[in-house]
Amino acid sequence: MIETLILSLLIGVFVGFSAGYLGSIMVLEKMALVGDALSHVALPGLALGILFNFNPFLGAFAFLFASAVIIWHLGRVTKLSFETIVGAMFTLALAIGILIFPEAELLEALFGDIAKVTALDTGVAVVVSIVALFLAKLIYKKLVLSMISEELAVSKGVDVGRINLLYLLLVSVVVAIGIQIVGTLLVGFLVIVPAAAAKNLSADLFKYAILSAIFGATSAFSGILFSSFLNLSPGPLVVISGIIIFVASVVAKWQSQ
Amino acid sequence: MENNKDFVLKVSNLSVRLKDQTILDNVSFELKRGTTLAILGPNGAGKTMLFRTLLNIVPYTGNIEWAEKTKIGYVPQNIAVDEIPISVREFLSFGNHVDVETSLSPVRLDNKNMADKTLSYLSGGELRRVLIAWALADNPNVLLFDEPTTGVDLGSEEPIFVTLKELKEKQKMTLLLITHDIHIVNEYSDYLLALNRCVTFFGESKEIMKPSVQKIIYGEPVCIGALNEER
Secondary structure, three states: OHHHHHHHHHHHHHHHHHHHHHHHHHHHOOOHHHHHHHHHOHHHHHHHHHHOOOOHHHHHHHHHHHHHHHHHHHHHHHOOOHHHHHHHHHHHHHHHHHHHOOHHHHHHHHHOOOOOOOHHHHHHHHHHHHHHHHHHHHHHHHHHHHHHOHHHHHHOOOOHHHHHHHHHHHHHHHHHHHHHHHOOOOHHHHHHHHHHHHHHOOOOHHHHHHHHHHHHHHHHHHHHHHHHHHOOOHHHHHHHHHHHHHHHHHHHHHHHO | OOOOOOEEEEEEEEEEEEOOEEEEEEEEEEEEOOOEEEEEOOOOOOHHHHHHHHOOOOOOEEEEEEOOOOOEEEEOOOOOOOOOOOEHHHHHHOOOOOOHHHHHHHHOOOOOOHHHOEHHHOOHHHHHHHHHHHHHOOOOOEEEEEOOOOOOOHHHHHHHHHHHHHHHHOOOOEEEEEOOOHHHHHHHOOEEEEEEOEEEEEEEHHHHHOHHHHHHHHOOOOOHHHHHHHO
8 A cells, every 4th residue: 555655646746747838838828728628638549558458547548649749730730829729639539438448447537546556657757758758859949949939949050840749749749647646627737837936936937837746746746645545536636735835826916916 | 952052942832821811922032141121011911921831830831941051030920928917037948948037138138137027927028129139049050030119119110120130130040920010011122022821022121112012912002201201
């Protein structure tokens, strides 16, 4: 039991940290709902994994990865916003997911379950989080520059389309591994709320990105810890921990004005 | 271009069509090294699109030929910083390896606190000067400047003009300025390109004072009173 808890906390800290860091870009891009909606796209992938007896998180990742590529391509071709395309895709994916998902396991997929976490899951989650963080750090400034002005980014030789695609893929990977802790319905929270709290407290980009990551890790750690003590699903408690941080950031901002 | 070292840019038969709309139509002009070209025209005339094609951001037909070893700096008209918590120091370090305080000096923003200010809290004039500093950090020899005084109050225009003058006279930089301001055309540029999807006038900037040229550009001469008001 203790071993499972330690493994879950490890996954939570690493996934929370990387999701918070990547989410800081999403909040700046005003794509917060994209992060939330994208997580639901994983549901049919999870269902296929359970139905055909392969690792459901591979299915989730495959669906997220494919969705990210489709969203990126449709965005370029149609010039529709990411939010519009993701909105259409996520409702379709959620509908298919609910239809084909074995009912007995649906709740676990939606809200997360730490009881089945293995050492292998933890190792994969930690390594994937570190690689995602490293790659995100490499493209972070370029992404922000392209948000400030696409022309400025291009004038500095930034391939805006390519780094946006890489960013969406990194979000897909982190969301896929975050699902086992928080569940597909709530994993989007880790991408949005820590960054929103950090934005309330930051005047520069470095502080903003670091605080987003720390708040993500703290939310995941404390939520998983309490879920273990209270014997509840981790997802909702991770969300509540994060919301407490967010409310504290709002109060701090309000008092500093 | 290799045979003519005087020219830094030659544009011939440049056209841009987006979604069956002609944005630029058969634009041709040449620009000598170290000169300043003012680009004038009504809203929607294709001025910013011309810059986007010169930066190779949008597809076009025709030919754009930059001289060898041309390094372009670009100052856009608008940037989206309202929602982004980013300091002047962080912004200037994007894509540049510069000493931030040194790079703020040519644009007269060298007070100590400026580098640590949040970009979205700057005044319009300060933001324009930070953008110029960013564009100059890479030591370009050509500067594309979209609307130098947009969003800048009257009192803050002066440092921008002084910077433009220094870039032109001391550094012999080639400047391309998009502007609506006849004062800038007359005072700071050598050549004028009037655009309204196609080129309506190309010649020396002083020509803009001639009623016949104003009639070509604006449809009617600009009244002396209006010109004085602009000054």
